[in-house]
Amino acid sequence: MKTTPLYEQHLALGAKMVPFAGFEMPIQYTSITAEHLAVRQGAGVFDVSHMGEFWIRGPQALEFLQHVTLNDVAKLKVGRAQYSMLPNAQGGLVDDIYVYRTGEAEYLMVVNAANIEKDWAHLHGLTAGFEVGLENASESFALLAVQGPRAAQILQSLSEVDLLSRKKNDTFMAKLAGRWARLARTGYTGEDGYEVFLAPDEVGGVWKALLDAGVVPCGLGARDTLRLEAGFPLYGHELTDETSPLCTPLAWVVKAYKTFYGKAAMMGRPCLQKLVGLRLEGGIPREGYGVHKEGARVGQVTSGTHSPVLKVGIGMAYVNAEWAEPGTGLEVEIRGKNIPAVVVETPFVH
């Protein structure tokens, strides 16, 4: 099992550690609900150093990325970042990713930890004909996500560079608590905040400075409940090798006016099922639970939890397209009982 550079710090804080994507990661330090609410109301910090980072460099880095990703990389100015996805040949997804333009012909791609090897092999297989170099820098970066309404303000107290007036998806280098870091005003919680890329041997000092400034350490448990309330999909659950993003609320990522790998396959697939948000008063939906309408199974839950903010069950599910409209009444089968559920717009919170 791999560990992140903050492993000893997690143990010292009494974190409950679990295996995740080949890493031993903190799932919670005190309580998922308390950590969740710290991010919604103040500021929390997540160690997400398990995530993968690839450098993409060269005179045709842009052309290569246009080919292998779904969003429009041509729109990215230096110092800007965008959410995107890697399509496969069948119109499904290899991964969902973030792309940062760090220089004229230099991009950083952040990928899911569980997909590092798969993405690396996939991207390598598509470089032919492009003047581009790839570097797997996953071991060279530690990554912190500092999130919450107070996150930027607290980070500002650790830096002399202006952090407060930066826009969402801005990315730049700055010194934080005396260490050089790449900052990006991005996150996976639905709150304002920054993600901070650091050298593995420097992350400990920044982590300590954040905790000393009152930022609450948060585990993967709260990360999951926060992303669910925010309506963000998680690869391996809502997004897979088989699912098309066109059948999800993330269809906006797919820029049909450009060409990309597997485009014909993706554009030619009908959406028999669509990804929706579900809200339940009488139970908690969990991955794999059946969704029913008038006695027939019409879908399945991909993720679910108890929303710490709304205090009801929330989840995401693929349901037959005819039942995907917000307001539609459905049922989720929980331990043999059909519990009423309503299709709702995401995000659930905000």
Next chain:
Amino acid sequence: MDYPETLKYSQSHEWARQDGDKVVVGITDYAQEQLGDVVFVELPSLGKTVSAGEAIAVVESVKTASDIYAPVSGEIVETNAALADKPELLNQSPFGEGWMFKIRPSQTGELDGLMSAAAYRQWVESQ
């Protein structure tokens, strides 16, 4: 971690205590700690006949749903209605206000067959 001496314990982390002709049942301090924040409790219906070892209730934390097993056989004669609105009582007071249900035992001896506090502590430490 608390292991009250006056209670009996199951390997599946329920506690049980004689209360007149009934047996009160809940989950242990260790169980609530492992589960994390309890957000939903599904209790057995009154009058239900249960067998020792049968899954008869469910406790859901933010992260997962866990079955709760009857430590003794008998009839469900009371359930803790307070848990519907305050499932967090299982975290805050697992041996007190967070009790789950009462069983009128149909067999003698099952309660005595459960573990003592010392034996249960050993069981937890071996997990």
